[in-house]
Amino acid sequence: MQKHAGATTPVQPRKYSGNLSEPVFEELSETLFASLRRSDQRRRGLDYLRGLLRTPGRKSIRNMAALLGGSGTGQSLHHFICNSTWEWSPVRAALAGYLARVAPPLAWVVRPMVIPKTGQHSVGVGRYFSPVDGQVLNAQQAVGLWAVSDRTGVPLNWHLRLPEQWHDVSDCGVPSPRPAPPRPLGDCAVEMCREALADWGLPPRPVVVDIGEANPLPTLRRLTAEGLSSMVRVPGDLPLTVVDEALTGHRGNILPAAQIMRAARELRRPVTWRERGPRPVRRTALVAAVRVRSHPDCGRDTVLVGIGGIGAEWLTELWATSLPASWAATAVPWMSGFVRAVDRDFETISEHVGIRDYVGRSFSGWHRHVTLASAAHAVVALSSTPADLVGHAS
Template identity: 45%
Template sequence: MRAIRPAEEAEALPRDPAAEARALRASVLGSLRRRDQRHKGELYVDGLLTAPGRKTMRNLAASTDERAAEQSLHHFISCSTWDWSPLRARLARGLDRLLAPRAWVVRPLVIPKTGRHSVGVGRRFVPQLGQVVNSQHGYGLWLASGAAAVPVNWRLSLSGDWLDDAEMRQRAAIPDSMDEGAARAPAVDMVLESAGWGASAVPVVADAREEALPALVEAFSGAGLSFLLRIGGGTGLLAPNLSAGRSRVAAGSATLLAELARSQRRPVEWFDPAGPGLPRTSMVALLPVRLPGGPGARRR
């Protein structure tokens, strides 16, 4: 298989990024009906792009020439009644046009916190760090091309403490429709919502080692989405039996089945975007598998 250089697959970035950014900002904020909200949105975005240091409301307001900007920006973000969903949809469609993405990349987000008042904060074990961290946990969805990757959607993951405590729910304005069932699969909800925004249908790429894999596969398959998931070596799978045994199906962990498929490996050339541009070769085996107990539609 011939390798494809990143330059061949990547759409070039706009020649005038500042002009494209202004046009995109105007398009996204155009979904706000009130002129004062569109103006505050412009101040907020400009502050995010230009204010040095932490992006607090005070710092964002200091980058403007308007009096009482801190209070008005805080109200715009925290208390105003505008709906964020149409803005994210316009953002996704605009960036889809600019980037021509090759994939939607879904990643977990760990945001360390020192206090306990931020929405969704709690002490939880973070496998990537190997320790318990006081943090918010969520998910982000990036449109990724060979030239750039930008986030267009995100979700906070809420623990039972935040959902069961009436005072905490009220303080954080958590809607009544958000229960433990709805909060159990934020990554799935985020992807399915994004799929309805009209952006290009490209594969979803995600690290699913810490996720409920059957629910993920069922949801993405049911929505007609292509996907590439990283799974843990201990994940149980079914595959065609490559040995001389009587059974036509082999059952085992992903690690075991990968070992059984070693005889099917073939060399594949590829280019590492972070490397010097020289081709690399890996031995790859293609083995159709499915989840135990699932229908054929779960085969991947």
């Protein structure tokens, strides 16, 4: 989501051209709200989900209440999101379990989501540097875990980073849970993967992490320790120690990742794979894989993979992976396409169902909103054929 994650203005909302499948909505809703004990909470959950799916434009509580109608609807929806007691984690687990059955995941993808804000009143707003825009933004910063199948990508779990000044905030008449101090996004990625596997019982799948870390190798090591095959996007200036004998004259040298790959130019080989999209296409790239170790921690070997276009300037992507070197050169380019698939699904579906539209000071409210927006995303994705998801501006 790098293109839109750091944008100074929201991406134009998209909409699908097909119709929602009522059976998908009903089946998912029944699964989704099973953990809500009270019937009034289940009703409000259905109302909120329908509002996210059917309200044109911004998915504010006021706009959704106007569409749904009924006396006191806005107040009821506000209470359901901000003041209620229902837990969002069981709802996310139910969504994840449903998707594992109907659209078995090929991989988990971790991507950031930045939500630009004009004021300081929304929960978690702080000053963040956007490498995409090259400037500091006033924004919320979150990171999401997505399930990517051969059919679609759907967000399952979210972590909202809170600057220090937000840690004692109460809102909507009740205290929000006191979150832990801010942590690196990589730690949040590992925690979300651990929760998905250990607490939700999801099957282990390769993890693709692209969150703009200056040094993503600790994240790679921690995911590997969890027993997960994984790959992380690597910045070109990350210092690494060359250990691959194939890179003649460079073994033992500490060099930036991009310089290592430029030296590996002669090791490039063409790799072709089928990439998922509205119209799946075959892609071909030149790929080189070199064994390296992180500096200064010279422990376990890591495979550095460079990807570049045929006939284009060498080196458009850099990844480090725990996959065996014999697999990395073919698997990494294929799985890097999952990031593009997530970004595309975010723009064509998530934006349309209001994933970034929550406004309020409630930490719990933010999490409940994005949980139901993720469910709305799943309804749209599973109701539509790939051709339906070719979005256009609303």
